Amino acid sequence: MLFLLSLMTAVGLGNAAAFDKKQASSSSVVPQYYQTSPEPYPGPTATASMAPFLAQTDTVSFASGTLAVNAPLQTAYPITGNTNNSNIFELMGQLSSYFPNPVGFGVNEYSLPPSANISTVHLLSRHGARYPTSDVSVATFGSKVYNLTRNGTAQWTGALSFLNTWRYTLGAEILVARGRQEMFDSGVLFYYNYGSLYNTSKKILARTTTQDRMLKSAEYFMAGMFGLEWTNNVTLINTIEQNYYNNSLAGYFQCNNSNNYRSTGGNNASLVWENIYLANATRRLRAFSGNYNWTVADSYNAQTLCPYETVAYGYSNWCNLFTFDEWQGFEYSIDLQFQGNDGFGSPTGRAVGIGYVEELYARLQGHLYNLPAGATNANVTIDTNNATFPLGQTLYMDFSHDTNIFSIITALGLKQFADQLSNSSITPNRNVTISHMTPFGARVVFEQITTPQPLKATRPKTANATMADFYNSGNQTSYMHMTISQRTVPLGFSYPECGLRDDGWCEMGTFMNVLGGLLNTARYQYSCFGNYTVPGYGAVNNGVPVTKRALGGGMGSGLERKSNSDEYLYRM
Numbered sequence: 001m002l003f004l005l006s007l008m009t010a011v012g013l014g015n016a017a018a019f020d021k022k023q024a025s026s027s028s029v030v031p032q033y034y035q036t037s038p039e040p041y042p043g044p045t046a047t048a049s050m051a052p053f054l055a056q057t058d059t060v061s062f063a064s065g066t067l068a069v070n071a072p073l074q075t076a077y078p079i080t081g082n083t084n085n086s087n088i089f090e091l092m093g094q095l096s097s098y099f100p101n102p103v104g105f106g107v108n109e110y111s112l113p114p115s116a117n118i119s120t121v122h123l124l125s126r127h128g129a130r131y132p133t134s135d136v137s138v139a140t141f142g143s144k145v146y147n148l149t150r151n152g153t154a155q156w157t158g159a160l161s162f163l164n165t166w167r168y169t170l171g172a173e174i175l176v177a178r179g180r181q182e183m184f185d186s187g188v189l190f191y192y193n194y195g196s197l198y199n200t201s202k203k204i205l206a207r208t209t210t211q212d213r214m215l216k217s218a219e220y221f222m223a224g225m226f227g228l229e230w231t232n233n234v235t236l237i238n239t240i241e242q243n244y245y246n247n248s249l250a251g252y253f254q255c256n257n258s259n260n261y262r263s264t265g266g267n268n269a270s271l272v273w274e275n276i277y278l279a280n281a282t283r284r285l286r287a288f289s290g291n292y293n294w295t296v297a298d299s300y301n302a303q304t305l306c307p308y309e310t311v312a313y314g315y316s317n318w319c320n321l322f323t324f325d326e327w328q329g330f331e332y333s334i335d336l337q338f339q340g341n342d343g344f345g346s347p348t349g350r351a352v353g354i355g356y357v358e359e360l361y362a363r364l365q366g367h368l369y370n371l372p373a374g375a376t377n378a379n380v381t382i383d384t385n386n387a388t389f390p391l392g393q394t395l396y397m398d399f400s401h402d403t404n405i406f407s408i409i410t411a412l413g414l415k416q417f418a419d420q421l422s423n424s425s426i427t428p429n430r431n432v433t434i435s436h437m438t439p440f441g442a443r444v445v446f447e448q449i450t451t452p453q454p455l456k457a458t459r460p461k462t463a464n465a466t467m468a469d470f471y472n473s474g475n476q477t478s479y480m481h482m483t484i485s486q487r488t489v490p491l492g493f494s495y496p497e498c499g500l501r502d503d504g505w506c507e508m509g510t511f512m513n514v515l516g517g518l519l520n521t522a523r524y525q526y527s528c529f530g531n532y533t534v535p536g537y538g539a540v541n542n543g544v545p546v547t548k549r550a551l552g553g554g555m556g557s558g559l560e561r562k563s564n565s566d567e568y569l570y571r572m
């Protein structure tokens with residue numbers, strides 16, 4: 001073994017995780033998808049130009065406002081209007097650090113009924129907290145603020161006095177310390193929940209992408225789940241994450257229309273909303289900007305820097321410039337963006353997520369992915385090979401991005417999340433709340449459960465219930481139970497075939513029938529590459545183009561890519 005390891009190091013394998021002995025001795029060339037070090041296609045990896053020094057540098061003033069503790073970082077901020085000590089850090093959409101969904105999705109949680117068994121679990125995880133993605137407007141904003149200070153245009157006073165010495169110092173794209181912790185913690189929790197499903201005699205495949213934060217998120221997760229020797233337990237398959245490569249875990253790279261104006265309805269709606277909810281804040285901050293005319297876009301960038309600096313440094317002076325209501329407005333702006341860019345409000349919402357859905361469908365049927373190239377954005381080379389497409393496992397673990405996971409939820413046809421969101425006021429009681437669905441370290445879990453007989457739709461309320469209170473007579477039955485952020489997604493709300501069950505489960509055969517229809521609904525080729533027009537805000541509501549196939553069909557022109565990242569904030 002020692003010899004083997006040094007051989008692997010000698011041929012540049014570094015992390016020997018991905019290898020078994022046969023491969024190592026028969027070949028000195030590591031296939032790209034097994035290679036973890038050095039990393040192929042890692043994307044940008046800029047780290048911060050300043051290290052945290054919270055104990056010395058925290059300059060947040062506690063002169064006014066109500067304390068809001070930033071769990072789990074355990075830093076604190078005064079927030080005006082936060083009358084009930086809520087956590088503004090749970091109002092930051094995809095920039096919130098993971099927390100379990102506090103309100104659920106419409107049903108209660110139930111423990112497993114007697115004699116039921118969980119047989120298989122599929123995890124779809126987001127990466128952990130990170131620096132801003134490369135093209136995000138906060139870096140340009142940071143440069144502008146510094147220029148304004150340096151060239152004397154702005155004279156910062158009052159609440160903006162800190163800008164006289166502030167510099168933008170964040171890195172880009174890669175995990176911050178909090179993100180590493182988040183993924184480790186997620187692996188620990190996953191182990192407590194499902195460790196028994198791991199067969200210690202068999203190494204299993206788990207899937208992530210080559211991007212630095214994606215690969216490392218998977219590695220930190222595995223370390224939390226199995227310990228530092230996790231490479232004995234799991235082989236990571238790292239699909240290339242780059243423009244024009246097929247990758248179901250980063251599906252927008254091979255979907256032109258998801259990167260052009262056709263899929264920016266969410267950004268457009270958010271801009272309208274920002275001008276409303278940030279009008280007061282913009283007036284307030286303008287009064288502290290001297291000759292510089294502070295804009296709404298500046299306010300939005302300022303607000304966006306709060307979560308980013310906080311996960312990088314432990315605190316940020318930007319956080320307490322905004323009232324509690326304005327944080328609720330911020331949360332809503334992100335819900336608008338996701339719904340309109342990546343969800344049911346986007347003509348490419350389903351297409352981007354359908355590759356993963358079809359992989360799941362194949363896996364649940366016990367065979368390799370078998371659709372022709374071009375049917376979805378799945379990588380056919382990787383998906384048609386037993387050495388790289390996981391099958392026959394009891395535990396499956398996949399790692400992806402926020403917008404991609406939201407598109408997978410869309411491609412699954414979970415219409416519970418098809419809310420039409422107003423761009424002029426916060427839609428109350430909406431189901432799309434991104435911080436409850438795809439925060440940093442997000443997790444979607446599918447549990448396959450077998451019961452000895454069909455389980456009644458109404459769960460008994462008494463603790464002394466008997467088997468007859470649980471089961472109808474009949475044969476052994478299987479169910480799908482889906483959770484997001486540790487709360488049940490009631491499948492019957494979106495799939496009437498499943499029935500309205502207390503526990504939100506769906507009988508497996510019924511669930512599979514639903515999955516069988518999703519590829520056609522997604523219209524992958526047309527949606528991603530068709531030349532169609534996009535009607536006004538609100539008209540797209542099923543995650544596919546609303547125009548007729550006959551109107552378009554040409555291969556697309558869309559070349560304005562949004563970003564090589566999981567977030568699109570092009571402001572400034």
Ligand SMILES: *[C@@H]1O[C@H](CO)[C@@H](O)[C@H](O)[C@H]1NC(C)=O
Binds near residue numbers: 083084
């Ligand atoms: C706290 O107050 C805000 C604003 O008034 C409200 O929206 C929120 O629901 C309250 N949270 C709790 C837990 O009461």
Ligand SMILES: *[C@@H]1O[C@H](CO)[C@@H](O)[C@H](O)[C@H]1NC(C)=O
Binds near residue numbers: 430
């Ligand atoms: C939101 O979810 C609830 C269940 O919590 C459901 O009754 C309702 O129909 C959903 N709303 C939309 C717009 O789908």
Ligand SMILES: *[C@@H]1O[C@H](CO)[C@@H](O)[C@H](O)[C@H]1NC(C)=O
Binds near residue numbers: 141143144147
């Ligand atoms: C700030 O000034 C530098 C140097 O003059 C310039 O390169 C940069 O583009 C400016 N940034 C912005 C956002 O204007």
Ligand SMILES: *[C@@H]1O[C@H](CO)[C@@H](O)[C@H](O)[C@H]1NC(C)=O
Binds near residue numbers: 147148153
């Ligand atoms: C100062 O910097 C800002 C931001 O880069 C720029 O827009 C402005 O033109 C500059 N003003 C002067 C006087 O150089």
Ligand SMILES: *[C@@H]1O[C@H](CO)[C@@H](O)[C@H](O)[C@H]1NC(C)=O
Binds near residue numbers: 202
């Ligand atoms: C990981 O694999 C090793 C070697 O097969 C095994 O001894 C160990 O129990 C596994 N770890 C867990 C947490 O199951």
Ligand SMILES: *[C@@H]1O[C@H](CO)[C@@H](O)[C@H](O)[C@H]1NC(C)=O
Binds near residue numbers: 239240247
């Ligand atoms: C699929 O993955 C393989 C292995 O990394 C790679 O060589 C190939 O270029 C990928 N194909 C596409 C279409 O992205």
Ligand SMILES: *[C@@H]1O[C@H](CO)[C@@H](O)[C@H](O)[C@H]1NC(C)=O
Binds near residue numbers: 278325
């Ligand atoms: C702006 O402030 C005014 C006065 O305090 C208040 O009445 C109004 O509701 C605020 N508007 C928004 C959008 O917060």
Ligand SMILES: *[C@@H]1O[C@H](CO)[C@@H](O)[C@H](O)[C@H]1NC(C)=O
Binds near residue numbers: 293295
């Ligand atoms: C500042 O900008 C706002 C909106 O962009 C505009 O209405 C206002 O006239 C500007 N003020 C000055 C002094 O230029």
Ligand SMILES: *[C@@H]1O[C@H](CO)[C@@H](O)[C@H](O)[C@H]1NC(C)=O
Binds near residue numbers: 366367368391392
């Ligand atoms: C791949 O795995 C499937 C399911 O276990 C099996 O049916 C198939 O024969 C395998 N194919 C190869 C080439 O090993």
Ligand SMILES: *[C@@H]1O[C@H](CO)[C@@H](O)[C@H](O)[C@H]1NC(C)=O
Binds near residue numbers: 462463
């Ligand atoms: C179950 O317990 C409840 C009280 O908790 C009692 O009222 C009821 O009679 C019990 N049912 C049976 C079948 O024992």
Ligand SMILES: *[C@@H]1O[C@H](CO)[C@@H](O)[C@H](O)[C@H]1NC(C)=O
Binds near residue numbers: 473
């Ligand atoms: C149970 O399974 C048996 C054998 O497959 C079948 O004949 C019977 O119809 C099933 N019963 C029900 C209620 O589905």
Ligand SMILES: *[C@@H]1O[C@H](CO)[C@@H](O)[C@H](O)[C@H]1NC(C)=O
Binds near residue numbers: 554557
């Ligand atoms: C797309 O459709 C528009 C309007 O029908 C047309 O003007 C344009 O030439 C088409 N572009 C391509 C690339 O087919």
